Amino acid sequence: MRKNKLTVILLVLIALLTACSANRLSSVTSTADSTSTSDISTSAPASTSSFTEPDPETFVALMPALREYFYYRKQAVITSNIEELWTHFPELKNEVSIEQGINIVTNYQSLKPFDGNIFPEHDERLRVKFTNGKVEVLVHGMELYTWLDENNKFEDSGGEFKIVLYLHMKDGHWVVYKTDEVTLSEWQQFSP
Template identity: 35%
Template structure:
């Protein structure tokens, strides 16, 4: 009888250890779009490395909008003036500068890169990553009303001399955003 209890205890221990292992098949779950795409929350030390260039990009972008001058952004990120595709949301900052400056003047901006969700990162290789940002951007107009709101985008970073810089942006279009919402509910 003691031998039966011993082997029973061994089986229970082995089964409990199996339950503690990381689920490597999570990416096969069709309901887990972020895992399927390879986006994961970065480690805390990596989080710092990625948020700094994202905040810098957002600063230059908001300054370009406030001053109605896309060159403020393009001087810092020249690759963003290439391969603009409004239908796909690729490098569409110029459109935002133009559309947000029609009919009123903007005087200030506030942004939060994680107001809706933590950043997620997908490594392309050792020197390139894509950061998914789900945040908010609010512009203060000269009549003290606000414009802006939620945004969801992918920001492509490339590392040169141990510094990450933005080389491409991909804002979710309305149809992509609706699809993303369905997949993440």
């Protein structure tokens, strides 16, 4: 157990040191109790048509935006109130298409979930693609929502998902402005 804690601490330190590398991030500012990234290198990788695993500093720079999106997505499902998600991500109200999986959130309200967990890297590590100063993040994970059955037993519903999150810089922070979830009809042919 102690060895695992030391390993985690070491990995976090390496990630932080890498994130602060001036030659990789164009602007990193530090305050007394937090580090905020206002920009990452958006130079295109060798092949702009495919997703690649992000380098550590890109991962660290993008994760706050992903955590925020998935937090409000989970809250929208649990409360059955998409407005909370839209308050934080108003651009997601635009161009909603259930058939194409654009800017949608699955509704589990028939089960009345009261808790949930989203594991963005459950099935695969995140992959990114840079295009014109914007970032697309391919997430292949799992989301599970907890509910009580008729016998008051705790049950989980949900499952595997693939989604592309589109991010752009807004007020010095990466923000999700569009989502494209892979639908059942797209699942077999989907190739990022």
